[in-house]
Amino acid sequence: EDQVTQSPEALRLQEGESSSLNCSYTVSGLRGLFWYRQDPGKGPEFLFTLYSAGEEKEKERLKATLTKKESFLHITAPKPEDSATYLCAVPKPNAGNNRKLIWGLGTSLAVNP
């Protein structure tokens, strides 16, 4: 079954304490993997798209990497404003024209000052 699993469900860090979030997937013929950030009560906000194993992308304190089975979102020296839920998603195989995504349930990150 095609699915996306994120771990951990929740993570609490001290400001400056680096860590990584995991997104593992079991879809065939991966056509990309998306990372989004969601603040409470708001819509998801796009962060990164990764298309092939070995690809890496960075934005401020965030760095996303992709292997054949999973993606990591590395957070270096996080700040309290990085607190949010981080979602990953992959395109559903054989979805035709529908940009149907399979979403993970997210990792809720809290960064304490």
Add this chain to the structure above:
Amino acid sequence: EAQVTQNPRYLITVTGKKLTVTCSQNMNHEYMSWYRQDPGLGLRQIYYSMNVEVTDKGDVPEGYKVSRKEKRNFPLILESPSPNQTSLYFCASSSRDGFKETQYFGPGTRLLVL
């Protein structure tokens, strides 16, 4: 400013009272979609539209209707809301270029059906 807007942001209604949640985007995007987000279930697609007058079901379409008469607007209609439709709803849009573009999400509509 490029954005997706939704109205209302919060809505409390009663079972069976028809309601419409509006969605509008100003980016000239062809693709629009409605999601609902529930604890433990994540984001689930309700309906999507590839362009004007082209709509199709997502994963959880039961109890919902949509229309796409204009490119910028994609309203979600609940003809007879039930308590199990209490949820957080998001509209999203993206340009028509395969998967090499991002989806832009609206701010969400929190619906409570009593």
